[in-house]
Amino acid sequence: MATVLPQNSNTVIRPIQYRDLEVIEKRFAKALLAETRSHFTESCVQLAHVRRWYGLLKLLSLFPNPYQYLFCSHVAEQNGQLRGMIQISPFNRTRSTWRVERVLVDEAAISQGIGSLLLRHCMEVIWEARTWLLEVNVNEKTAMAMFRQNGFQPLAKMTYWALAPEKQQQLAQREPDLPNLLPVSNADAQLLCQLDSAAMPPLLRQVFDRHIQDFQTSIFGALIEAVKQWLTRTEVVSGYVFEPQRKAAIGYFQMQLSRDGKTPHTAQLTVHPAYTWLYPELLSQMARITQELPPQSLQLASADYQPEREEYLQQIGAQRIEHTLLMSRSVWHKLRESKLGALEALQLSDVLSSFQPVRKPVPGRMSSWLHSIHSQPQSEINPRQCPQSDTCQPSSISNNGHLPTEGSKTADS
Numbered sequence: 001m002a003t004v005l006p007q008n009s010n011t012v013i014r015p016i017q018y019r020d021l022e023v024i025e026k027r028f029a030k031a032l033l034a035e036t037r038s039h040f041t042e043s044c045v046q047l048a049h050v051r052r053w054y055g056l057l058k059l060l061s062l063f064p065n066p067y068q069y070l071f072c073s074h075v076a077e078q079n080g081q082l083r084g085m086i087q088i089s090p091f092n093r094t095r096s097t098w099r100v101e102r103v104l105v106d107e108a109a110i111s112q113g114i115g116s117l118l119l120r121h122c123m124e125v126i127w128e129a130r131t132w133l134l135e136v137n138v139n140e141k142t143a144m145a146m147f148r149q150n151g152f153q154p155l156a157k158m159t160y161w162a163l164a165p166e167k168q169q170q171l172a173q174r175e176p177d178l179p180n181l182l183p184v185s186n187a188d189a190q191l192l193c194q195l196d197s198a199a200m201p202p203l204l205r206q207v208f209d210r211h212i213q214d215f216q217t218s219i220f221g222a223l224i225e226a227v228k229q230w231l232t233r234t235e236v237v238s239g240y241v242f243e244p245q246r247k248a249a250i251g252y253f254q255m256q257l258s259r260d261g262k263t264p265h266t267a268q269l270t271v272h273p274a275y276t277w278l279y280p281e282l283l284s285q286m287a288r289i290t291q292e293l294p295p296q297s298l299q300l301a302s303a304d305y306q307p308e309r310e311e312y313l314q315q316i317g318a319q320r321i322e323h324t325l326l327m328s329r330s331v332w333h334k335l336r337e338s339k340l341g342a343l344e345a346l347q348l349s350d351v352l353s354s355f356q357p358v359r360k361p362v363p364g365r366m367s368s369w370l371h372s373i374h375s376q377p378q379s380e381i382n383p384r385q386c387p388q389s390d391t392c393q394p395s396s397i398s399n400n401g402h403l404p405t406e407g408s409k410t411a412d413s
Contacts, residue, residue, distance in 0.1 A: 165295035171287035261294025
């Protein structure tokens, strides 16, 4: 469904189509080349692979599955010419947080705010997204200014490292002390979720909004992942360290290994803040795994709230290859409010009429007894209480309110 923006009547934002892929590759070749060199965009699906598997990706987007939004993109079009593209994807399983994977804008249309229009369009269309997340290189000042203008605030500073094959060989010579290193399965999802929450600050935990289902893999997801590894000639190896006394996971790693040696190995590392001594052990274990494959560099990331990791990576001779800024912003979708004209026209009598009884109440025993008392005359007196009728007459009572005596009776006579 295409959207025509009122502020730019000649700008149309619509979902990407197959015919747009070739145009994007030619027009944004320079930006795509920079993304290829940048390793933090490896999660983005390369356009060359998208053109080859566009039919399969389109089929996966038609029904709920882990890869439904593998290539969710929109393009901005002006007078039949593509001016920009944005690619987004859900960051967690509940889709409460979405991630902006890439924003490509034609150099001739940067001053027209095409990037901001694409961002605002996605924030308006994706109603289930409460938070948006993105990562930008610190040297891209124009992109950072655009994101700040659209409400994105810095969340964390990320540093990406590359460990040379020679350094990996040196680490592999050391025997890691990991007696409780276990393979990962769906039964360990709760332990990994607790470790992930403990390893990050509260603000990141709130933005990421990960739950147990984010650490589980369905049968369909495992099948798609196996096909993906077969096509890209990669292999995924993961494991976690279990603490038997606390009954908790204290360390976790996942590696994506290149079996043909054409691309670098990548790794994700999570360590509990109270067990930073695991860094040498886990890095040694990861280095031993890479020795079975063609030599290639090992890339991993560290954040500014992980000083122990950065210190150890410097100590073993890892090289910094990129600095990025993690940014986020929250989105509150406004609901259309009903007009107050109908409520203001109501009168007080109309409001009070709703509290009136709808029908006459059914009489009960208590109501019948009260009705008989009220219907009885005031002069009527119970004869059981006054056996002598002459002493109960009002005339037999003196003016001062006392009963008359025998002397008073004779005097009156």
